[in-house]
Amino acid sequence: MLAIGTLAKRTGTKVQTIRYYEQIGLLPEPGRTEGGQRRYGDTDLDRLAFIRHARQLGFTLEATRELLDLSDNPDRSCAEVDVIAHRQLKEVEVRISRLEALRKELKRMLRECSRDTVSDCRVLEVLRDHSACLANHDKGV
Amino acid sequence: MLAIGTLAKRTGTKVQTIRYYEQIGLLPEPGRTEGGQRRYGDTDLDRLAFIRHARQLGFTLEATRELLDLSDNPDRSCAEVDVIAHRQLKEVEVRISRLEALRKELKRMLRECSRDTVSDCRVLEVLRDHSACLANHDKGV
């Protein structure tokens, strides 16, 4: 049986985070020692590892909860899992393209910066100027 | 003089957000009518537009605050602005590469999914399996 600190180390999770997962019902309440300390088994270790992997892949806790549910019921269709993973992939791709637009804009700003005093600074000028803002670029301006 | 709702519409900000910016000292306290309603001038409009642009570019409120400070002092060096923008660019690039790794992993999972019952689901298998996790991939496994 593992103490919470050991479980934390093995899964690369903080102790508080494990207690938090228990609190929101993502991890089951574990057994306790006579003195009230939590003790975990291998099942808990696997479950927590699963959660961490899902989180690393960017799934929200709610999506992770759904995935755990599906994992607990091996007879249900894999298609449901597929839907969740596809949704996640889509979200990741949206975030990537948004960030790529930002990168482009930041690079453009920096390239044109005269590096003199602030009053001539291209970066601030862009931030101040409506006609140069992202919203307009999105419209194709 | 503009009411808060007009300012909100003009800048694409929510009314509550404007009050929040005032609360955290990002926007100055505006004048009020006799009845206590906020009234804004063009300076406020410009400042809020600046903040929105900075936020759209992914700057944190703290970075935005720094940029506003620099903008308020036109004699200071543009180099400081440059540093902040470069820092932001770096952060954006880190986020992009992290998301690209996620995308790759999600695609790999989905490609190998047998689309049968959950017990054969490749997605869940990957999440369950330590040897296939991102942390290992990062180490070159």
Place this chain on the structure above:
DNA sequence: GCTTGAACCTCTACCCACTGTAGCTTGTAA
């Protein structure tokens, strides 16, 4: 001048996904 109702006001609580702290108790190794 009066009435209506949209827009404003303050205050408080909530969102996600944790993280940190204070003050106390338990487990374990020497």
Place this chain on the structure above:
DNA sequence: TTACAAGCTACAGTGGGTAGAGGTTCAAGC
């Protein structure tokens, strides 16, 4: 037996807002 690391609970705080309750003010139409 003692020392102290590690555990416990409970609560506050993070960023960047958002939502709602319950009350007040402004401005347009009559």
